Amino acid sequence: DWTSFAMLANPVYQSASLDARYALVAIQNYNSYMNSLNSAVNFAASIMSLEMPAVIADFWPTPVDDVTPMKDVYSMITLGLSVVPFTGAMAKAAAVPKAVVSFLSGQLKPPVPPNLFVKWSDVGVSISSAVKDYHAAIANSLKDTLNAEIQDATSGINSLLVGGEFLGVAQNFTQADMQANIIESMKLRSIALALQGQKAFIYRGEGCFNSNNDASKFCATVNGVEMQYELRIGDEERVDIAQIIVDKYGISKETFLQGPSTCFDEHKVQLFTPDILPVNPGAPCIFNLPVCTFNAETFPGRTIQENCRLQDIDV
Numbered sequence: 001d002w003t004s005f006a007m008l009a010n011p012v013y014q015s016a017s018l019d020a021r022y023a024l025v026a027i028q029n030y031n032s033y034m035n036s037l038n039s040a041v042n043f044a045a046s047i048m049s050l051e052m053p054a055v056i057a058d059f060w061p062t063p064v065d066d067v068t069p070m071k072d073v074y075s076m077i078t079l080g081l082s083v084v085p086f087t088g089a090m091a092k093a094a095a096v097p098k099a100v101v102s103f104l105s106g107q108l109k110p111p112v113p114p115n116l117f118v119k120w121s122d123v124g125v126s127i128s129s130a131v132k133d134y135h136a137a138i139a140n141s142l143k144d145t146l147n148a149e150i151q152d153a154t155s156g157i158n159s160l161l162v163g164g165e166f167l168g169v170a171q172n173f174t175q176a177d178m179q180a181n182i183i184e185s186m187k188l189r190s191i192a193l194a195l196q197g198q199k200a201f202i203y204r205g206e207g208c209f210n211s212n213n214d215a216s217k218f219c220a221t222v223n224g225v226e227m228q229y230e231l232r233i234g235d236e237e238r239v240d241i242a243q244i245i246v247d248k249y250g251i252s253k254e255t256f257l258q259g260p261s262t263c264f265d266e267h268k269v270q271l272f273t274p275d276i277l278p279v280n281p282g283a284p285c286i287f288n289l290p291v292c293t294f295n296a297e298t299f300p301g302r303t304i305q306e307n308c309r310l311q312d313i314d315v
Contacts, residue, residue: 044080087168205294
């Protein structure tokens with residue numbers, strides 16, 4: 001590109017040693033990467049602004065504004081940033097470099113004030129707030145690096161250039177490029193957040209009783225045991241919601257019914273969300289809900305909701 005051409009023609013570059021030339025290229029790519037992150041924030045926000053209101057209209061027509069922490073909106077912007085490479089082509093599913101994940105989780109965590117929640121009734125307000133905070137975080141990160149001693153282990157430019165991650169050819173990308181990579185994961189996450197806000201949960205137990213093949217139920221054999229998973233809000237099966245997930249969004253029952261159970265068990269029977277959401281929509285824990293297990297000892301005389309609360313599940 002013209003920037004690289006201008007640098008190659010620069011007398012300082014021409015007179016530098018080979019190591020110094022590599023350093024200059026890496027610094028230029030670092031600067032380009034930080035500029036790309038600012039664009040990526042805007043792209044991610046635009047995609048969210050298109051997708052999230054539609055999800056809310058489908059799954060939560062009368063939303064509540066004080067239940068979902070703002071950090072969940074930040075995580076969706078970070079999903080967009082994660083596919084932006086230091087150099088080279090945009091990352092595809094399951095191919096986000098560890099160095100990028102480490103940089104985003106360490107250098108660019110925007111401050112999230114306590115008790116700040118997503119305004120689902122006007123989600124654009126929350127998205128705009130997250131964009132502002134992320135642009136500030138990027139500017140502060142760049143400022144800290146430029147002001148730090150070169151050899152500073154935390155913020156110095158050498159700590160970022162070591163390992164050669166910024167050596168290569170920087171490439172431009174568009175919002176369409178990003179959307180193609182993250183849209184499915186973003187939809188899954190948006191639906192999960194809308195259902196979490198309504199205290200939806202997965203109810204599971206041994207045996208399979210889905211004789212009507214309801215959209216809200218899924219049976220699978222796990223470790224030799226037949227299990228059934230159901231989508232519920234309170235004491236009601238939500239066949240209507242499950243039907244929309246399957247018919248309109250094309251999401252498999254295995255993903256939204258069994259998937260949360262697998263994630264729950266793998267993380268000490270707790271609701272878990274990765275700090276940086278996976279780009280691959282088939283990865284675990286993107287669509288996550290609390291999971292309640294049938295207990296024959298406590299079930300008699302109680303509703304399903306009451307039994308789940310005995311398991312410290314907020315339903």
